[in-house]
Amino acid sequence: MRKVLALTGAGLLTVIAVAHAQQKPAVDPAKADAAVKAAFANAPADWVPRLTPDETMRRCSQTRNKPGKATAAAIEKRERATIEYPADGNFIGDWKKGEALAQNGYGLRFTDYPPRRASGGNCYACHQLTKKEVSYGTLGPSLLEYGKLRDYKPEAIKAAYEKIYNSHAVLACSNMPRFGTNKILTIDQIKDAVALLMSPDSPVNKGQ
Ligand code: HEC
Structure with a gap:
């Protein structure tokens, strides 16, 4: 399946900031914000909030993804x-649904408005997860044998849930979307993604 990255305005600014990390700011940030807004002039109304960087995106752009210790700690805390945690305290869903979710890049693109079905996680766009899937991105680390390498420990399972729910809680200026916080995925979908990473019988851990 072809995977397309859906970038938000804020995400776009982050990518620009990463690309120019070595350079001095040549453009006034207010001008950059205005240019992004102008570029999406015909965006549907429910896109508009996505074009306004929140406090975290703003701080990461301002510091070119290298916030000082205190700023990073404040971002991660916020x-x-x-x-939000699963009401029953169980972090593991269905790895088969998780694998479908990881393959699915539907959601948040121009052509996905109005939404016609639930968004996918598009995990393969940035991560290797299984050996069988040869088309994957490398922006994120390989997650092959993720659970096995962590002995399926309860703390590691909880940490995986938290990373997927809100990657910036773990790394202030992460390049991974905040799937739970930004309502891209539901709690149940995040549990399915955790199952893919953390079930001994999933292809991630069977090296398939
Ligand atoms: C836009 C790219 C992108 C997408 C899409 C993405 N990730 Fe990530 N992910 C990253 C990056 C980059 C990192 C490395 C650290 C960081 O920047 O947060 C990461 C780190 C992780 C980690 C921690 C790895 C470690 O070393 O412990 C996990 C777990 C993870 N991602 C799972 C997922 C899952 C599951 C999905 C799909 C629901 C997903 N990611 C989608 C970019 C992405």
């Missing part, structure tokens, strides 16, 4: 406070 983002962690947004994490």
Whole structure:
């Protein structure tokens, strides 16, 4: 399946910031914001909030993804406070649904408005997860044998849930979307993604 990255305005700014990390800011940030807004002039109304960087995106852009210790700690604390946990305390869903979710890049693109079905996680766009799937991105680390390498420990399972729910709670200026906080995925879908990473019988851990 072809995977297309859906970038938000804020995400776009982050990518620009990463690309120019070595350079001095040549453009006034207010001008950059205005240019992004102008580029999406015909965007549907429900896109508009996505074009306005929140406090975290703003701080990461301002510091070119290298916030000082205190700023990073403040970002991580604020983002962690947004994490909602499964009511029954169980972090593991269905890895088969998780694999379908990881393959699915539907959601948040121009052609996906108005939404006609649930968004996917598009995990393969940035991660290797299984040996069978040879088309994957490398922006994120390989997640092959993720659970096995962590002995399926309960703390590692909880940490995986938190990372997927809100990656910025773990790394202030992460390049991974905040799937739970930004309502891209539901709690149940995040549990399915955790199952893919953390079930001994999933292809991630069987090296398939
Ligand atoms: C836009 C790219 C992107 C997408 C899409 C993405 N990730 Fe990530 N992910 C990253 C990056 C980059 C990192 C490395 C650290 C960081 O920047 O947060 C990462 C780190 C992780 C980690 C922690 C790895 C470690 O070393 O412990 C996990 C777990 C993870 N991602 C799972 C997922 C899952 C599951 C999905 C799909 C629901 C997903 N990611 C989608 C970019 C992405």
